[in-house]
Amino acid sequence: MAHPKPTPGPIIIIGAGQAGFSAADKLRDLGHAGPITLIGAEAQLPYQRPPLSKAYLLGALGRERLFLRPAEHFARREIDLRLGVRATAIRPGARAVVLSDGTSVPYDRLLLATGAMPRRLPEAIGGTLAGVMTMRNLADADGFAAAIRAARRLLVVGGGYVGLEAAASARKLGVAVTLIEAADRILKRVAAPETAAYFRKLHQDHGVDLREGVALSRLEGQGGRVTSAVLGDGQRLEADLVLVGIGVEPETGLAEAAGIAADGGIVVDAFCETSHAGIYAAGDCAAFPWQGERLRLESVGNAIDQAEVAAANMLGHAVTYQARPWFWSDQYDTKLQIAGLSRRFDQVVVRAGGSEQARSIWYFAAGKLQAVDAINKPRVFMIAKRLLEGGLPVDPAGVAKPGTDLRALLADQGEKAPAHNTDSRGSGLVAVPGRRGTS
Incomplete structure (x- = not known):
């Protein structure tokens, strides 16, 4: 795929998370003097997500410390930060992005950093009852933090890292926790049985009722609010709060509507460019070539590194993305x-x-x-x-x-x-293979 020459024209970044922020900053570091517009659907300044289910939920990390940079940083770097507004359409022919406020913003280069959204339980089994929550963004964390302090019994659905971290935080707050995992063990997709065994014992030692090989049949409620859960083995558990941690799906809808290829994520080549010249993708939404297949990495390290490579290539540098996967999780x-x-x-x-x-x-x-x-x-x-x-x-x-x-x-x-660990960037803990393919 041919790569564009450097251009002083406008660059739009859709998604003001870790990847979007990192790309915007890198563009300025590399000397881009043209307009940069960073579009974020949330009203908050770009912030870090990993602490949401841990230090922030426990009150050990204040809201202001979540933000990646203060508002003055974006003003000083002349990054047009548009918050609380969504990109509703991409017009590749016109090289413009349409926003939910009705405006249309032109671009020479476009980066999709749209991230991923949590999977939810179907309405048919009680997934829309009040008290059934997910943990992905700051609003989720704020809602869950308020709910957990009033809860008596929390049910966590899913034994991945998000579920385990939330269970640990809830126990620290003194809430009774039951965690169910439909697979035969926790961390089935991401860790060896030896690692799972360590964390199983850790949670059991802290009083979590951890049940593996048990699926959720349905949630029950009164007055529209969850009160109990019926498990696949027929048992009924009382629960006044449910956290659903069953994975995420990449946000590809905007790209696909614009005719951009998606396959387990927004398809990019080794230069982070999509099937449309001049449009790039990075972070949780991007499926990139890796060892003969396509891979999505849900981690802060990947979001930063991939976004910086995309930024370089938008300015004409032929830099290939070399994934260096690493992750972390704090529990107790x-x-x-x-x-x-x-x-x-x-x-x-x-x-x-x-x-x-x-x-x-x-x-x-x-x-x-x-x-x-x-x-x-x-x-x-x-x-x-x-x-x-x-x-x-x-x-x-x-x-x-x-x-x-x-x-x-x-x-x-x-x-x-x-001599010691000097790398303190955030976490995120899933590597998701896409369907096999090449760039």
């Missing part, structure tokens, strides 16, 4: 840091961490390191990131030996071992 006093993708593996090595609360889980495929789950082991996480990013060989048998100095794995390759 436990920090899980993940380097790499564990979707395909044939061997798992568990390395003790010096205490019952610390360990690391190493994933291998045909003897090659794929990913590492570091539980309360920040130094191991940083070493694992270096190993994976450098494609360095790692012997599974060596990792399994308690006496092995992991820093030596880097030193042997001329790398300097990190």
Whole structure:
């Protein structure tokens, strides 16, 4: 696909989340002097999402500290921030975006950073009852924070990281929590049984009634508000609040309506460009080529890195996106840091961490390191990131030996071992394969 030459013309970014913000800032860093319009459907300044189900929900992080930058930052960088307004249509032929306030904004280059929306329960099984909530944006977090403090019994539907984090926060607030997972174990899609076992015990030790292999049959209510849940095994549970954490769907509707290709996400090439020249996509909504397939990464690191690559390419730099997956999750006093993708593996090595609360889980495929789950082991996480990013060989048998100095794995390759974890960007914890295809 031919790549455009640098242009001083206007650039529009649809989506004022982490990816949209990062792209806007990078455009200015790279010297773009033309107009930049950042469109956000929410009324708030661009903010970070990972703390919503953790520190913000618990009241440990104030609202102002969620914002990525104050309003003055956008004014100073001459970024036209349009909040509380939606993009309703893209007109590629006219090179314009139509907004919900009736205005039409022209562009030379366009970035889609539309993100993803949480899956919801069907109305037929009680999904629209009051008290049935999701956790994706600031309004969700504010609503849930108020509801959880008045709740007695919370039901969490879904044993992924969002559900587990919300369960942990609710227990810290003294609310009785039942978590159900339809699969035979929690974290089925994203972690090995060894990692799942650690977090199962962690939640049970904190009083969560954790039930695996149990689906939700329906929710029941009185006066339009949820009061109980009937499970697939016939049991009925009282619940005055339900959090649904069953994954998300990429926001592709706007792109598809404009004739832009989508397949498990908005399809982009290695340069983050869509099927329409001059239109790019980045973040949770983008499905990019990776090791012979298409992949979406739902993480802050991906949103930042991919958006910055898209920004560079909008200005004419032929930069390919090289994904470096990493994630994290905070639950109770436990920090899980993940380097790499564990979707395909044939061997798992568990390395003790010096205490019952610390360990690391190493994933291998045909003897090659794929990913590492570091539980309360920040130094191991940083070493694992270096190993994976450098494609360095790692012997599974060596990792399994308690006496092995992991820093030596880097030193042997001329790398300097990190002293501590210096990477503190946010989380987000799902890697979603799209359908197979090429760019």
